[in-house]
Amino acid sequence: xxxxxxxxxxxxxxxxxxxxxxxxxxxxxxxxxxxxxxxxxxxxxxxxxxxxxxxxxxxxxxxxxxxxxxxxxxxxxxxxxxxxxxxxxxxxxxxxxxxxxxxxxxxxxxxxxxxxxxxxxxxxxxxxxxxxxxxxxxxxxxxxxxxxxxxxxxxxxxxxxxxxxxxxxxxxxxxxxxxxxxxxxxxxxxxxxxxxxxxxxxxxxxxxxxxxxxxxxxxxxxxxxxxxxxxxxxxxxxxxxxxxxxxxxxxxxxxxxxxxxxxxxxxxxxxxxxxxxxxxxxxxxxxxxxxxxxxxxxxxxxxxxxxxxxxxxxxxxxxxxxxxxxxxxxxxxxxxxxxxxxxxxxxxxxxxxxxxxxxxxxxxxxxxxxxxxxxxxxxxxxxxxxxxxxxxxxxxxxxxxxxxxxxxxxxxxxxxxxxxxxxxxxxxxxxxxxxxxxxxxxxxxxxxxxxxxxxxxxxxxxxxxxxxxxxxxxxxxxxxxxxxxxxxxxxxxxxxxxxxxxxxxxxxxxx
Numbered sequence: 001x002x003x004x005x006x007x008x009x010x011x012x013x014x015x016x017x018x019x020x021x022x023x024x025x026x027x028x029x030x031x032x033x034x035x036x037x038x039x040x041x042x043x044x045x046x047x048x049x050x051x052x053x054x055x056x057x058x059x060x061x062x063x064x065x066x067x068x069x070x071x072x073x074x075x076x077x078x079x080x081x082x083x084x085x086x087x088x089x090x091x092x093x094x095x096x097x098x099x100x101x102x103x104x105x106x107x108x109x110x111x112x113x114x115x116x117x118x119x120x121x122x123x124x125x126x127x128x129x130x131x132x133x134x135x136x137x138x139x140x141x142x143x144x145x146x147x148x149x150x151x152x153x154x155x156x157x158x159x160x161x162x163x164x165x166x167x168x169x170x171x172x173x174x175x176x177x178x179x180x181x182x183x184x185x186x187x188x189x190x191x192x193x194x195x196x197x198x199x200x201x202x203x204x205x206x207x208x209x210x211x212x213x214x215x216x217x218x219x220x221x222x223x224x225x226x227x228x229x230x231x232x233x234x235x236x237x238x239x240x241x242x243x244x245x246x247x248x249x250x251x252x253x254x255x256x257x258x259x260x261x262x263x264x265x266x267x268x269x270x271x272x273x274x275x276x277x278x279x280x281x282x283x284x285x286x287x288x289x290x291x292x293x294x295x296x297x298x299x300x301x302x303x304x305x306x307x308x309x310x311x312x313x314x315x316x317x318x319x320x321x322x323x324x325x326x327x328x329x330x331x332x333x334x335x336x337x338x339x340x341x342x343x344x345x346x347x348x349x350x351x352x353x354x355x356x357x358x359x360x361x362x363x364x365x366x367x368x369x370x371x372x373x374x375x376x377x378x379x380x381x382x383x384x385x386x387x388x389x390x391x392x393x394x395x396x397x398x399x400x401x402x403x404x405x406x407x408x409x410x411x412x413x414x415x416x417x418x419x420x421x422x423x424x425x426x427x428x429x430x431x432x433x434x435x436x437x438x439x440x441x442x443x444x445x446x447x448x449x450x451x452x453x454x455x456x457x458x459x460x461x462x463x464x465x466x467x468x469x470x471x472x473x474x475x476x477x478x479x480x481x482x483x484x485x486x487x488x489x490x491x492x493x494x495x496x497x498x499x500x501x502x503x504x505x506x507x508x509x510x511x
Contacts (some may be wrong), residue, residue, distance in 0.1 A: 014171050023498060026420045027491050029342045034487035036204055037341075037428075040334050041479055046071070047313075047326045048474050054315040054326075055115055056357045057091030057282060062419055064313055065291050068354055073294040075340050077352070080293035085367025088288030088357050090241035092116045094317060096278035098123075099222065103272035104264065110230050111222070111253040112318040112470050113277050120249045124219045125274040126150045126334065128261050131213075136205070139212050147217035148271045154262060155224035155255040162228060169458040170402050175431040178403070180458065199419030214248045219510045221250040226259030232470045234318035236381055240360060242286055249277045291354040291362045295339060297497070299347035306384075307496045308351045308391040309335060310365070311443055311488060312358030318470035322477050323462060328394035329354050334486035339494060346497035348389060355441050355481065358395075359468075365441035369448060376447040379508065389502035390451040392492055393442040397466065399458030400481035403431035407446050407453060411504035419495045426484050431456065451503045455488070 036111070047054075051064035065082050072080040092115060100108040102125065129149045131142060154365075179388025191199075213221065227233050232252055239247065261271045290312060311328025315321020336352050357363025373388065374381035404416055413432055420430055437454050445452030466472040496503060 007456040017286055022422060022495060024422055026342075026344055028496060028497055029344065030031055030338055030490045030494065031426070031487050033338045033342050034334065034490060035483055038483045038486070039337060040330050040482040040486065041507055043071070043330045043333050044322070044474060044477060044479070044482070045327065047329055048320045048322050052320055053317045054313060055317040056288065056314040056360060056363075057088055057285075058093060058317070059091070059282070061091075061101045061314055061356065065289060065354075068291045068329070069293070072291075072333065072336070072352070075337050077336060077340060078296055079294040080291070083292045083368070084287045085356070085364050085371065086290055088360075088363055089242050089286055090116075091282030092240070092317075093280045093282065094278075095280060097251070097278055099253065099275040101261065101271065102274050104269055104392050107257075109253045109257045110232065110470070111251045112232055112234050113279060114223075114250045115234070115236035115317050116244070117250045117277065117279060118246060118248070119279050120220060120277045122130065123274060123276040124150075125272060126219050128152050128265065128273055129218075130154070130237060130262060131209070133205075133209055134206040136208060142212075143216065145216075146213065146354065149218045150222060150275070151213055151218050152258055152261055153221065153223040154227050156228040157255065159228070159255055159259070161212060167461045169460070170429075170456075172429040175402055175429050175456075176432040178431050178435065181433060181435040191334045192424070210247055218248060219236060220273075221248055221278075222258070222273065222275075223250065223252050224255040225252045226462075227254065227469065228398050230254060230471075232318060233468050234316045234470060235468070235506055236360070237415055238360070242283070244382060251275065251277065258290065261426075288356045288363055288367065288370055290356050291352075291501065293336070293352050295336060295346060295350040297347055297349040298345035302347040303349055304380070304387055305348045305502060306351050306388045307346070307348050307493050308353060308388060308445075309393075309493050310353035310355060310391065311394045312356070312364065312442060313354040314359055314364075315358050315472070316359060316468050318468075319472040319476065322472050322474050323397040323460075323466040324468060324472055325358070325395045327398045327477060327482060331394050331485040331489055334482070335350070335490040335493060338486060338490045344494060346494055347378055348497040350493055350497055358441055362441055365444035369444045369450075373445075373450060374448050376444075379448075385448065385450070388445075388450055389499070390453065390496050391442060391445040392489060393440055393452065393454045394457075394485060394489065395440040395454065396457040397460055397462035398476060398478045400462040400478070400484040401427055402429065402458055403427075403433065403456035405437040405454050405456060406432065406434050407436050407442070407451075407506075408434060409451060409504070409506050412451065415503065416492075419492055423488060423491060427488060447509070449506050449508045451505055455485070457485075
């Protein structure tokens, strides 16, 4: 069953010619190379196991960049380099993490330091204290009582049994439902001014609580974070900025451990922990870098125009970032390898980008777009803005392609439908939806009305086990899904490069 374009208004469909020039022989070459001679496992080993966690500006991120530049060059791509996008901030390394309950009995905890957190002063031990602070007035009841303490913070969720599988694929019915998205009004934030004010107040109070804890001489914060079965969703205190003041070392641990300590204390049982956290900052180079490489266009007229594809190379630090987002980089590297190996000669230049700093706020792609195409704040455009046809992104885990989000660009729907047709044997029950999707690097392009697209992917375990977690390792990859994605991406990129015209654009946003 192949889902079509039911969401498009009849007036848009009327009189349109859907036939697009699709070079079927080229697509078959792409399929054969991608499915029979795949290198995704080799790329995965190098980006994941050999590089390690790729927190932005860490040693692991640098190892991954160096591998990507060398490998892309070895495949014959041109201008492979690490391109600075602007100042990012300091890197950070974990060197040791240990925490255990020592009273009333010994129990080791699963834990990960928050990224960019400070070190403890060697191995520390202390009594566990839970704080109940709702306003600054509550500081008074703890003043003078926290010196040497270890502060515990309960998780927000509950640990009820799960009756749904961790790993899922979209059903045909779910994909069909994406064709008819619910109206989203004017696309502005759904948060009311009151809600935003509450968020800001909570953030400000949280900062003051941390300052109070540090000022009172506490040694460590240990936070219970949501997750199940030993899976921890790791995060950061945003300490990568060079002028971030020193804070208190902070660990994140499974909710079961924190709830255990809370129950013991509530029943009058004293609890003590011992812990050691050793971390190190990297401040020798505060610039942020993306990896860029090209297959030069072959057409004398069109080679100055560009088709881009990419995904973010950085990850969080709790594991090796296999599905977030080594998988996207594996797919994009394999896609350009396929195009290069098959000897196909795209008319337009094909440019791959592996972004840095996505996890902290799309820093790499936003910086690249600002440097090359225009400023989204002022809407001042650069000459290259007229020369880019499209940007394709992968950043939703290891699941295979099941369709594409149009980001409100209805004019590309019939084009993409034609491009999916020769891929029907590997993209089943697909859908093309007018919907937007967010949270990743295609938004940097879409903000300047450059056609930027994220593909619909099967979820697999992305939201339940791997996204930002300590379990995001090589084992979580579905290698056959990566092979399928690489073929789809290579086909879309090639078709975009071969069109007589660049892809249609949405209107520029109002400044």
